[in-house]
Amino acid sequence: MKNEKILNVSVDCVVFGYDVATKSLNVLVIKRFLESEKEVLVDDYVLTGYHVYQHETLDDTATRVLKELTGLTNQYKKQFKAFGNPDRLTNEKDLIWIKNEEFNTRTFTIAYYFLLKTDDVDLNKNEHQAKWFPVNNLPELGFDHKKIITEAYEDLKTKCLSEPIIFKLLPDKFTINDVQDLYESILGIKIDNRNFRRKLINKKYIIALDEKQVGVSKKPAQLYIFSKDVYDKMFQKNYLINI
Amino acid sequence: MKNEKILNVSVDCVVFGYDVATKSLNVLVIKRFLESEKEVLVDDYVLTGYHVYQHETLDDTATRVLKELTGLTNQYKKQFKAFGNPDRLTNEKDLIWIKNEEFNTRTFTIAYYFLLKTDDVDLNKNEHQAKWFPVNNLPELGFDHKKIITEAYEDLKTKCLSEPIIFKLLPDKFTINDVQDLYESILGIKIDNRNFRRKLINKKYIIALDEKQVGVSKKPAQLYIFSKDVYDKMFQKNYLINI
Missing domain, CATH: 3.90.79.10 (Nucleoside Triphosphate Pyrophosphohydrolase)
Structure with a gap:
């Protein structure tokens, strides 16, 4: 030794x-x-x-x-x-x-x-x-x-x-813009706003609340939450090949 | 100690x-x-x-x-x-x-x-x-x-x-069926044949050869290769968000 x-x-x-x-x-x-x-x-x-x-x-x-x-x-x-x-x-x-x-x-x-x-x-x-x-x-x-x-x-x-790990970085209640800003910040890219918004809103696990932002100077935006339960159920056996 | x-x-x-x-x-x-x-x-x-x-x-x-x-x-x-x-x-x-x-x-x-x-x-x-x-x-x-x-x-x-790591498990020249069989084997699922074939053939990095299978009893199938060069160039800055 x-x-x-x-x-x-x-x-x-x-x-x-x-x-x-x-x-x-x-x-x-x-x-x-x-x-x-x-x-x-x-x-x-x-x-x-x-x-x-x-x-x-x-x-x-x-x-x-x-x-x-x-x-x-x-x-x-x-x-x-x-x-x-x-x-x-x-x-x-x-x-x-x-x-x-x-x-x-x-x-x-x-x-x-x-x-x-x-x-x-x-x-x-x-x-x-x-x-x-x-x-x-x-x-x-x-x-x-x-x-x-x-x-x-x-x-x-x-x-x-x-994987939807990005929601671990956001507050529980977020706007669609928050999600887009976060992706842009992580990936260092510019994302097309309208496409992104439409796609995200259509996800069953992105759930609209009966709430809007408070204390913002511009028009308050709709708040959403991410549902891990819904996500897990959807993807349990639903492999999406995306190479 | x-x-x-x-x-x-x-x-x-x-x-x-x-x-x-x-x-x-x-x-x-x-x-x-x-x-x-x-x-x-x-x-x-x-x-x-x-x-x-x-x-x-x-x-x-x-x-x-x-x-x-x-x-x-x-x-x-x-x-x-x-x-x-x-x-x-x-x-x-x-x-x-x-x-x-x-x-x-x-x-x-x-x-x-x-x-x-x-x-x-x-x-x-x-x-x-x-x-x-x-x-x-x-x-x-x-x-x-x-x-x-x-x-x-x-x-x-x-x-x-x-990621296209699946091609590491296949011979250099493969049929579309080979790729489907491999995905089904790894994931333990049944994949819709026509959809899969169409999607895969449309990928720019899946390149058809002027060759067919030899020594098979059924009708010989078209052979393909995977081009890592093409794949890398396509995905270098092209993030596809798929959550």
Whole structure:
């Protein structure tokens, strides 16, 4: 076993939060700061993560990490990829940060992403100096966390085309414009308004309420909810081949 | 660090092979056999896997495992999930198999699946007593490998609806019936023949050859190929929202 590295397994969490007011898809990251007497050694951001406790499943660890960061439980989470390149934690700042004691450790991380509303997180309550950044305008990130966020975002883009996960990012009651704004924000595209509206309204699982927006300056728009029950019943055995 | 389990990280591979002649989607598993003087202790099947070598990426390990099992390289592979429940290797047979020395080890496995043609694998060449089983008629499996196969299969079912991965399971030249048979085999459904044929023929990336089947007793059918180049160009920026 000599020269063998000690293995470590962690879970890292990409927390996506959508801000319906600013139409911005954001990622929650925490500050990493270290200085010597002379200079700043490390000053950037990282994802939150932690090693997997002995009696925990991977899902347990992800849930714990999110709860410690945001206070939230029961958010949509998806384990999307494991990262384990031998050189993933070997740039200079990372070595300063993890210190010598862990120099001989190889860390595999199982990455999850969470989908929630920016509004649901009270950043004043956390001790991590956590901060939202737009997914398309991220700060300098430590370790391989830029890569992890990029891959999480790619997975989200693909998945939101074929599964109704997008509603996890919206308030329970939303307008059709809210849904279109969100798709445009995630995919970075412009969607034809009339086609989109017609298609969406025709879905049996998009249900119109007897309610309209309140407190808006323009003409208040109709509010809708997404019914997971209806969706699940429709798609239980109804495969739609769309290659 | 006392009482801490030693961590181990492995890669397990679900090898899906499609047999176009019998229209059967199969999984390649290897025999696990152990007997004492008195009785058979372990007699079942498992997936092939191996721990991750020090200088390997996870993809490297998966590629190595497939090559050792089948001789094949460059097959479609997908890392689909990590499994790390604390109790995943604790049933009686598994404990006999892994022996006492590894009793205090917690093994995380990063699971991949591969898509290939049953015909491409020469089982006589391998030393593992490897065998194909239909995915819907699996033998008794050790560890949590039944669960891993089930989750790989679910991922394949979802993915084949929105990405053209199905062509990895077919010969380069195929008939429209071959594609339909394959979808029906994977999804366990009956597809309307005329609709399916019309839709598929209209795809720009399904290209008719100046060739027909040879050596068939019925009327020889038109052969087609799938063009990845055309597909990639069409879908590069062309998101199709289909929730």
